Amino acid sequence: MPKLGAPFLHSITSLEENFDRSRFPFNIPAYDKGINIALDSKVTMLVGENGSGKSTLLEAVAECCGFDPEGGNRDHYRESFEDRSELAKALRLSWLPRTTEGFFLRAESFFNFATYIEEVSNLRAYGGKSLHKQSHGESFLALFENRFEHGFYILDEPEAALSPQRQLAFMSIINQLEAPGHAQFLIATHSPILLSYPGAKVISFDDGEIKQIDYKESSHYQLTKSFLDSPERYFRQLFEDYDDA
Template sequence: MYYLQQIHIPVEKETFFPFSVPAFAKQDRLILEQPISVFVGENGSGKSTLLKALALKINLPAIGSLDLETDETLDGFRSFSNSIRLIWNKNRNYRGFFFRAEDYFGFVKRLKNIDVELKNDIVDFEKNLSGYGRKIAVGAVNGQKEALTRKYGDLTQVSHGEGFLKVLQSRIQTEGIYLIDEPEAALSPQRQLALFSMIKSMAANQGCQFIIATHSPILMSLPQAQVFQFDESGINPINVEETEHFTIMKNFLNNPDSFLRFL
């Protein structure tokens, strides 16, 4: 089930960013025909820009230290987001999230702040309550602390990549729409394959829709993925093997010396 079916990009072009991105000037809509859509392109081509605008338009929860409404780094994308029109199927879903690689540490900080607040609540309850009321209040807060620990563990005690993958594994649920921006920034090739397996399974078996911006040929190769190339000619479907990312990586690994002599 694909919840988001079409993305209509504004025809009335403004001259300021992000309206001025060349890929948007040549494209008025994207038709999403698969449960996984992958946005690829060079830095500055517009793939992450469109993903941020979609997150704002759908008003998805953000995994990070700030909500989308209060995140000042997204202020420059709000007018563009407002001008986008989306077409959903009749079973539009509001479950999901928006996650950028750089948001991970903000999320860890948010969890630490929540833990501190819960500890302070316990101190306050033990100071101001007594008897059965104190027992119930402290027990409820300890229950919240234990639930967070069961769900995420202690993210300060694992590597960036391990924690990043743990957060995704803990938050992705059935029948949701998930916007993920450049997850490979945190992940080794082996961890990318673990994410690959999870996305593949959730899309095929759990009714999830994924829209991913990436530079990773591994993630571009997801089965059932529709790959869109962002460049000056617009936003066009492309086979993974035809992407610059794939061909450069393949050619480099096959013959690194041919590259190194010119670098």
């Protein structure tokens, strides 16, 4: 029988009996109808306004995977169900095949993660140069190029470190890993560039529910496109004294 490849994680579902909507984080508006996300693509993008609940969910999913919710890979302290957060306890993840490889990475905690990686791994894996001696974007991409292999990767706003050009390079790395079925990615992003990844499933956290959309329906795509087509139109509304004569 051929070895099963990505996608490894097929769904994230909330357990209604553990979902007490009177308190955080169950009262986040996007979670109102419960959480029921089918991951039938090897790349899934979460998109939504600031504060719509993307990171909260990613952290809980990372915990369920046994990854450190602060960022990193397997965290043996979280192996026990009882030590998990309330949201992680209320989620059911359905795997086939189950993988324990991969990690959770938040762009904002990348510095700590770089320290951790350097402690536990061989520096030569990153071109022989300390991740701390490379710029934020350079080191981020070096990590993607050298560290991503087989597994499930949860990334929170990876674009924070990357120029538009490097976002394209990043998508090329994702493609090399996901196309042959080696890796699966779950990514929260505000980047209209990353959202356009071919074949990615885009999940919106806006309007009080979690639902699949086309990336062109996202306000991120629409506002960015409309703004760049005609920035003056926006500046006239934003600034009382704007003069585009």
